[in-house]
Amino acid sequence: MGSRFLFGALIMLIIGLVMGVTASSCYLVPELGVYFSKLRPMHVSGIIFWILPAASGCVYYGLEMGFGVKPSRLLSIAHGTLWVIAIVGIYASYLCGDFGGREYWEFNPVWAFPIALGWLMFLIHLIKSIARIPKWPVYIWMWLTGGLFFLFSFAESYLWLFPYFREHIVTDITIQWKSNGSLVGAWNQLIYGTAFFLMSRINDGGFDQRSPLAFGMYFLGLFNLMFNWGHHIYTLPTAPYIRYTGYMVSMTEWVFFIKIIYHWKRNVAEAQRNFHYLPYRFLIASDIWVFLNLGQAILMSIPALNLYTHGTHITVAHAMGTTIGINTMILLAACFEFWGASIKPNKWLAVAFWATQAALLAFWVSLNLAGLIKGMWQMSHPQTTFTDMMNSLRPFFMIFITSGIALASLLLYWAGKLLSLKKKRI
Amino acid sequence: MVNHRYPRYIFLFLCISFLSFSISIYIKPLYADAGASPMTLMDGRLVWQRYNCQSCHQLYGLGGHLGPDLTNVYSKSGKGSKWISAIITTGVAQMPAFTLKEDEMEQLIEFLKQTDACGSADPRSFKILNDGMCHQKQ
Numbered sequence: 001m002g003s004r005f006l007f008g009a010l011i012m013l014i015i016g017l018v019m020g021v022t023a024s025s026c027y028l029v030p031e032l033g034v035y036f037s038k039l040r041p042m043h044v045s046g047i048i049f050w051i052l053p054a055a056s057g058c059v060y061y062g063l064e065m066g067f068g069v070k071p072s073r074l075l076s077i078a079h080g081t082l083w084v085i086a087i088v089g090i091y092a093s094y095l096c097g098d099f100g101g102r103e104y105w106e107f108n109p110v111w112a113f114p115i116a117l118g119w120l121m122f123l124i125h126l127i128k129s130i131a132r133i134p135k136w137p138v139y140i141w142m143w144l145t146g147g148l149f150f151l152f153s154f155a156e157s158y159l160w161l162f163p164y165f166r167e168h169i170v171t172d173i174t175i176q177w178k179s180n181g182s183l184v185g186a187w188n189q190l191i192y193g194t195a196f197f198l199m200s201r202i203n204d205g206g207f208d209q210r211s212p213l214a215f216g217m218y219f220l221g222l223f224n225l226m227f228n229w230g231h232h233i234y235t236l237p238t239a240p241y242i243r244y245t246g247y248m249v250s251m252t253e254w255v256f257f258i259k260i261i262y263h264w265k266r267n268v269a270e271a272q273r274n275f276h277y278l279p280y281r282f283l284i285a286s287d288i289w290v291f292l293n294l295g296q297a298i299l300m301s302i303p304a305l306n307l308y309t310h311g312t313h314i315t316v317a318h319a320m321g322t323t324i325g326i327n328t329m330i331l332l333a334a335c336f337e338f339w340g341a342s343i344k345p346n347k348w349l350a351v352a353f354w355a356t357q358a359a360l361l362a363f364w365v366s367l368n369l370a371g372l373i374k375g376m377w378q379m380s381h382p383q384t385t386f387t388d389m390m391n392s393l394r395p396f397f398m399i400f401i402t403s404g405i406a407l408a409s410l411l412l413y414w415a416g417k418l419l420s421l422k423k424k425r426i
Numbered sequence: 427m428v429n430h431r432y433p434r435y436i437f438l439f440l441c442i443s444f445l446s447f448s449i450s451i452y453i454k455p456l457y458a459d460a461g462a463s464p465m466t467l468m469d470g471r472l473v474w475q476r477y478n479c480q481s482c483h484q485l486y487g488l489g490g491h492l493g494p495d496l497t498n499v500y501s502k503s504g505k506g507s508k509w510i511s512a513i514i515t516t517g518v519a520q521m522p523a524f525t526l527k528e529d530e531m532e533q534l535i536e537f538l539k540q541t542d543a544c545g546s547a548d549p550r551s552f553k554i555l556n557d558g559m560c561h562q563k564q
Contacts (some may be wrong), residue, residue: 026520028491033520036492037481099478106478141433156448166468168455169544173486175451219436226444234560235552236486237545242451247559301558307549311487311495379549386494387519399493 001071002064005057006335007422009050010415012087012327016046017408024404026395038094041106045094046141047323048104049087052150056122056329057191059143061338062197063129083116086111104180105157112158116151123147137200137209137360138218142193145222149186153179173237180402181229188327189221198283198337202276224249231301235310243303250301277345281353282333288357289325292364293318308379313393314371321364324407332414339421356410362403370396473530482521486547492520497547500539507535533542 023039026032060076063069090107093099100108126147130140155177159165166172200209208214230246296318300309309315335342343349370393377389474480481492489495499505511531517523526534545562552560 030520033492034522036490037478040481040490041478076448100472100476102475103480104482106475108528130452136433141437145437159452160471163468165452166457166471169467169541171451171454171470171472174454174489177488178448209520215433219433219440222437222440226440232488233486235545235547235549235562237562238562239454240559244559245447304554304557304558307560310549311484311491313491316491330441365520 001073001076001080002057002059002061002338003422005053005060006338007150007419008053008080008084009054009057009331010335010418012046012053013050013415014412016043016050017411017423019043019046023273023402023406024397024401028394028401033297037099037250038097040294042091042094042101044104045087045090045107047088049083050115051187051191051327053083054335055146055187055194057240058194058197058331058338059122059147059190059194061138061334062143062194063126065201065338066197067129067133069129069132072128075121079118079125081119082121083115086114086118089114102157102176104158104183109158112154114350119147119151119154125150126354131281135210137195137196138214139193139200141215141218142196142221144187145218145225146188146190146193149182149189149225153182155185157183159212170236170238173236174196174233174242177232178229181232182225184322185221185225185228190220191224191327191330194334195283195286198279198330200334201212201282201337202280219223220252223252228301231306234306242352247301249338251298276337277343278336278349278353279333282336283330285353285357286329286333289321291327293325296321296368297424308375309371312371312374313367313396314375317371319363320367321360324347324360324362324411328411332418339418343381343421352410352413356407356414358406359403359410362399363407366396366399366403431538463549463555466533466536467540472538473526473534476530477524477526484547485541486545487543496538496541497545500535500542507539510535510538521534 019039020043022032023036023043026036026039056079064071089111092112093107098108099106101112103114126143130136130144132264133140156175159175159179160172195215196209210347227245227249228241231250232244233246296314299305300314300318373393373396374389377384478498480489483492484490484495485497487495487497499510500507513521513522514526514531514534549564553563554560
């Protein structure tokens with residue numbers, strides 16, 4: 001069952017990439033702007049439905065490989081079927097211009113029901129499965145946390161359906177970004193749990209998944225999932241304690257994660273690195289992207305600097321850097337571990353791997369530079385119009401689109417390679 | 427090796443803290459200074475969502491990046507309700523023309539007016555405190 005979720009997720013990755021490249025061209029070709037309001041949500045949903053089904057597929061796989069727990073046929077089929085219904089409905093909703101939702105979930109809210117119900121099936125399966133496992137390693141805690149908090153935050157992101165929450169603008173926006181922040185934290189828990197599971201397989205027995213350090217890192221992540229979303233709303237006139245909580249918590253971010261990966265990497269033998277050729281490399285790539293995005297996240301979380309970066313393309317760079325550089329790299333590592341662990345090192349794989357990282361770096365840097373210029377504009381150039389400022393960003397958008405096309409092509413290459421590996425297994 | 431009971435206690439403690447924090451935010455409208463907002467404002471938010479304005483525009487810096495932030499567009503010099511209505515009807519640059527019903531236009535403009543009234547999203551209107559936090563200038 002895990003492989004079906006990964007297969008479906010890879011198809012959504014392909015859709016999300018094609019939509020993303022098409023939508024980005026609207027920055028340079030104004031005539032395409034008329035389609036942007038449909039292309040952007042199609043891109044965002046494509047990527048969300050790459051990450052979530054892939055992460056749940058990894059959990060199904062992990063429980064089976066690590067503990068011999070076979071997925072419940074009824075629950076996993078119900079989960080998959082409900083999500084297929086939701087995804088088809090969501091894309092039909094976009095094509096017909098039937099919006100009505102909010103950022104990340106812009107489709108008609110009716111499609112939120114099959115998503116939530118499907119996730120509930122997944123959660124029941126997860127809880128039933130781990131109840132049989134004694135002394136959970138840290139990644140089981142992370143999977144459970146991701147499963148529980150996704151459902152909670154997803155439901156919270158629909159509180160606006162009740163007039164009570166909608167009638168007070170500031171509280172409404174606060175809750176919207178509270179839930180969105182926790183949603184990302186929830187899927188990160190699923191994916192980092194998968195990264196820990198992979199580490200334990202690659203570095204067989206050399207990494208203690210029950211150590212105080214591993215749990216310290218996990219609880220720090222959970223603490224951030226719960227309280228580190230205030231940097232989205234520093235400019236919103238909400239209660240100071242909400243903004244200060246976000247500020248203080250964000251300063252604790254990531255520290256243990258880097259430390260623990262550093263410890264793990266040091267202990268991996270050369271033979272293991274070659275045996276798990278692509279999984280190992282994609283995990284190391286995610287490590288480097290954690291480092292880059294960590295630096296950026298900490299700077300963006302300082303309110304005095306956030307005034308310059310908020311609402312600019314630096315935020316986009318951060319979102320892209322984390323979803324592609326961290327989440328996608330870990331999920332690709334997982335897919336190659338599950339389907340293609342026996343792939344032998346060769347020159348072309350190495351070239352494709354490094355080209356992917358180079359394209360992502362160019363993409364990330366161009367967005368950061370565009371954001372920096374917009375940030376300076378919004379702080380000190382009131383006489384220049386928005387259109388003039390956007391025109392001055394065109395050279396960066398050119399690099400962003402060119403590197404985006406290269407990156408999308410390379411990710412399509414990896415997706416194609418994985419789909420062919422899956423075909424061979426069948 | 428961690429005693430397997432400790433993670434449960436810490437997890438429960440964090441969950442209770444999180445729920446308390448969440449509830450403190452949920453009950454804010456109960457003791458907000460302003461009374462309940464007019465129905466047109468709440469409906470205006472739905473019009474904003476129905477036409478997916480957020481894919482290009484931002485409120486308080488949150489949303490798409492193709493168009494400008496609209497938090498304070500209502501009170502901006504030379505703009506206001508007629509200007510907003512004209513831009514929506516005719517379109518500009520990458521923005522297509524939208525055909526809104528009369529009541530939808532009214533609700534959307536009321537929503538933008540109320541959003542504007544609750545604060546400023548202009549980063550220049552903030553002062554930076556010694557602890558690094560920023561506060562809206564009075």
